[in-house]
Amino acid sequence: MRTPLAFRPDSPPPQHHRRGPPMNDNTRAVRAGIALAPLLLTTLLTGCEQGGSSGGHDGHDHGPPGASSDEVSLTAGQVKAAGIKTAAVGSGLVTERLRLTAVVQENLDTQAHLTPKVPGLVRSVRKHLGDQVKKGDVLCELESTVLGEATSVYMEGRAMLASTRGVLEQETALLTSSVTLAQRIFERENRLKEQAITTMRPFYEAEKALAQARLNRDSRILELRREIRQQEIKLHTAEERLRILGLTAEDLKKLEADEEHGHGRYPLRAPRAGVVAARDITANEYVDTSSKLFLIQDLSRVWVIASVYEGDLARVRRGQTALVRLEAFRGVTLRGQVTFIDYRVDAASRACKVRIELPNEPIKGWEEPFPLRPGMFGTVELVLAEKKAAVTIPESAIVHEGEQNYVFVALEAKQEGKDDGKGHDDHEGHDDHEGHDDHKGHDDEKGHDDHDESPRHRYVRRAVQIGAKGGDIVEVTQGLKAGEQVVVEGTFTLKSTARQGELGGGHSH
Template sequence: MHTSRISTILTLPMRWALLLGLFTFTSTACSKGVPAEEDHAEHGDHDEHGETEAHDDGDDEHSDHVELTQRQYDASEIMLTVAGPAEVHDSLILPGTVSTNADAVIHVTPRVSGQVRSVKKHLGEGVRAGELVCVLDSVELGDAAANYLRSRALVQAAEETLASEEELYAGRLQSLQTVLTGAIEIQEQIYEREKELQEKAVSTIRPMLEAHRAYQLARFERDKQITELEAARDARLLRLRVDVRARKIDLVAAENRLRTLGLTSEDLESLDEDSPIVSGEFQVLAPGDGVVVSRHISVGEFVEAGAKLYIIENLSSVWFVASAFEEQLQLVRSGQRAVVVLDAFPSVRLEGSVGFLDYHLDPRSRTVGARITLDNEELEAWPEDLPLRPGMFGHVELETLPRTAQVVIPEAALVHDDDETYVFVQVEPLAFERRDVTIRQVAGGRVEVLDGLEAGERVVVGGTFSLKSAERQEELGGGHSH
């Protein structure tokens, strides 16, 4: 009954008070060897140090401050620039594609009809101007060559006949002149003798008069015969010269016919009866340098004059045709500086200028083509011949009218991390601060900083990767970078 009463008296609050007193007594007894105040102070110092470290680590994890040692700074090869005002050109970014330079497209067509004997160039092969691409057998060419040789032979024969006749008539005239002059001299001697006898009164006057008459007739006969022979010569040579002239006209016509078929002066000079051209061999030559992009012939096929046998494209320069929407046209000008970046080579900047704006708007896309001509030179990113291939996609950055921006930095200073864009600002010789920035893209590899940076601050443009690595090391608990 006594026990039951005690249990009744010890209600729940009293039980908790009794247990608490017991725990206090036990704790005091266990710590009898070390003073409580000393233990508490020591424990307090330990807690305070732990809380401080935790707090510091928490701050470091979210800190934008990065410090380096001198060795780290030197190894990082950090480069700095001063943010400040500058004249900038806003950039207009337009999509586009690489296309063939239409001014450098060559259609290879024969000037005669004929049957394809052989094909020398195939799809994808490079060609040089004047290089043989195929051979035809042409009856038309054979006839033209034979006619030329005939005309040339006739001219040669006519010239030889003329020269022979000139020589013949010259000899006849000379002989006639000699004979008749001799006759005149004889008659003159007779006349002089009769005249002398007459003066000596040895002879009568009649023989002298007859001698004089014979002398005059001889002179007259000489002039007459020479004149007649010269007239006959002139008439004959005139006919021969007319014939030579006519033959030369025919030869020139035959020569021009061969020239229209593609033969050169060298070909005509070397043309003879044994030449393959006479048998109708027509060599089709490449009109210019380029690459065969299309072939439309096969051996044995008959082709007409003017048929399109090959298409050759000279890809040493190509066009990049950008598409500008109607609302963007006022920002696009001929001669505007342009930087092209292709999807295939994102690290390569190809510089040029807007050379032409289409006069017609594409009815489907509602855009106007802006043409930039690019030299198709070998690239380090892809050391292949003619790396700019028609059909490649990309974009072009066009410079608009200049204006003054208050804070401008190189694009290389930007660090992109997921959706964040920031820069590292030097706050002390070995200390840098991460600074989130709001930017606007401008031309020339620069950006305008709209927020987050002031003019005159020193910004890192080289070595940002090292600073980013040091920042990450701190976030992962690797300790301070210094």
């Protein structure tokens, strides 16, 4: 009597293997299929040999060694042990996608490196790493002799301008009074001349004095105005220099009232709102115009940079929908659009950078502001196209073998009966044979299930042609029709069983 494979006494004891790394679901399924296939094949072949010993072999087609075994039949117990599951073929929407690796990066268009406009000594530091700032906030204050000299020029210019304007006002009043007096004398001499009371000489002298007074007044006013204009230009130049150095209009108004400020106190202000991402400054430190003191980043919007190989580059377009998934936030999908495709391809990786811009909004489960942090790793799926396909199947149903693709199609179950094989009738006389007692325990052996009378599940291997692919759904353009059942789990076992027949087993179960 043949001992079932699981209970052979000469089988080697089980080996203790070193624990390996954790396995995901796909790895467990593949390893389970690998472990199950030999046992399933051995059971099938054992059943065939037992049937052959009785003089018949109903339900099994023996072909020549190396014959193709496109059809496989299994019992219900074997199907359950192999974990075989099927799904119906039907129509569906195929969303063609391109999966890329990606990393979060700060928006380079909204960051600012801050360096002082003048060298000086750091007197105070008001903002620190991680602080949120608004535009115009003072980050630190320096004391600078350069700024002090520029401030002195400005203050001197403003004082000179104010003085000259005062001189102009006073001299204009004085010269105007002289013209008025000369005008009165001229008018009196003119009346006397008309009455013939005086000679013409006093009249001409009064007329000349009036003209001279007007000339003196106008020339002096013109000179003072020219001087004021020059001083205004100098003052404007000094003011613009202070503005370039970072002083605001409010700072300029305080110069006269704040003597300490007027002697070179320089406030370094934030040019935009954001977060202090870097700070390299301490109190009482001397810095110059090349020192990078702060880095301000506006993290309200960030970039996601994906890498696409040049072979797929022609499929990428600006405006395509991008689905972003980050390792830090499992189960969260962020939706954006492709905003920029780099003009360069990396010489080493042969990949091109693709940019997706996302708003940095709060994410449920993490209450920290600006959850999308530069450096986070993830994936991007670009939606290339959407297509309504007449025949679609799960991608897990496809078996890839070289350049050919095929599936296992479930056929109608077939009933296995005893009456079709004459060899089974020969067992009626077994009571007269010696050694018949050896068959008494067959009903209790698990290996005997291979010849039960339950319907056998049949699967046929069929080549298919694949069209559009979209995630886990694949379009089939040839080889299947709607309504058929295809195997979506356990294809490895069926492939191994069919391969056994091709390699010389000659069985098509």
